[in-house]
Amino acid sequence: MSGSPFLVLPGAVPAEGLDAGVAAHYGNPMVEQRRLEQGRAVVDLSHRGVLTVTGPDRLTWLNSMASQRLDRLAPGESAEALFLDAAGHVEHAVHAVDDGERTWLVVEGSEAPSLASWLDRMRFMLRVEVADVTGQYAVVAAMPEGDGFPIDLPEGAIRWTDPWRLELSNGHRYSHDPNHPGAxxxxxxAIVPRARLAELAEAVRSGRAEPAGVLALEALRVAAWRPRFATEVDEKTLPHELDWLRSAVDLHKGCYRGQETVAKVVNLGxxxxxxxxxxxxxxxxxxxKPGDTVVGVKVRPEPAPGEEPERRAVGHVTSAALHHELGPIALAxxxxxxxxxxxLIVESHGIDVAAAQVEIVPADAGAAVEVPRLPRLGVRP
Known part of the structure; x- marks a missing residue:
């Protein structure tokens, strides 16, 4: 794939690391955040991966493996789903939408080949075909009000609307906050033909919409407590730890790999x-930066003279951003x-950065059902 045409727009500064290939910003990430919130800006996400699944068995087949109910996905309806390992750890996360003929899956760019390969091995004798179409299709994003989009999309563009704000009825929410910022x-x-990406960039250049870089989108994502596979997930991640049952897990659907762990943790653990x-x-x-150590500081009620507070590593930063209203924030x-x-303190760049935590998954998050207590054998009233 050649470089994105959005990278030649005025002021574009290329991103590095996991978002390499698109613009980090166009000169002022703070202003770009406001434009995004106002529904005026477009973000180039053409480094994301795009897969398609075709065939009459595609939805029931995907449903049998995914954490989300996909067998009833209506044309144009959006869903988020996770593919877990046998122990319930997150292996892949997909943004799924069906157009009536094929199911589109948007993933992190680095995940597309491995997910396509795994899905292809799971086809067995079913009537499905998996294709990695990242070279033919690209993704752009916005935060529009209502059903619009800041610029006119090519005919046939596929739209995926993030369900994070909806709090699905068959999911589960750990956060107690009645004013969840995900709202x-x-x-x-929007999934568009990659060949049309230059037209969209030209529409932005001509002033029909404003450009915003991934730094702006990431800052708003962190402020919304929204997990991202490339940043918040490691080899031990359970969806419960990220409050991901809110949007990506249907607790009422049938068997899938890892379901036993999902049910056990949400119901009993x-x-x-x-x-x-x-x-x-x-x-x-x-x-x-992601990976920086989070340290807990514990001071004894009556410390001895000269005694230093106890410091202990308690976690790590997964995402960090400078928000236009909240200032420096991070997910950990x-x-x-x-x-x-x-x-808490974050050890970063050789200095201590003081940090105040806001609970997303509360420390007392526990069982969602009461376990009946059975009378002890031999005990008589």
């Missing part, structure tokens, strides 16, 4: 780790046992 997350992804939002001290103008995964009021 303001209006992300829409506790997530071993939990996602938190960190409000960071910005006085040193240091923004942590910490141990379940970390008290919500514990003073």
């Amino acid at each position: 303001f997350w209006r992300s829409v992804e 506790r997530p071993p780790r939990r996602l938190v939002l960190l409000h960071l001290d910005g006085s040193d103008t240091v923004l942590p 995964v910490v141990k379940r046992s970390v008290p919500p009021g514990l003073e």
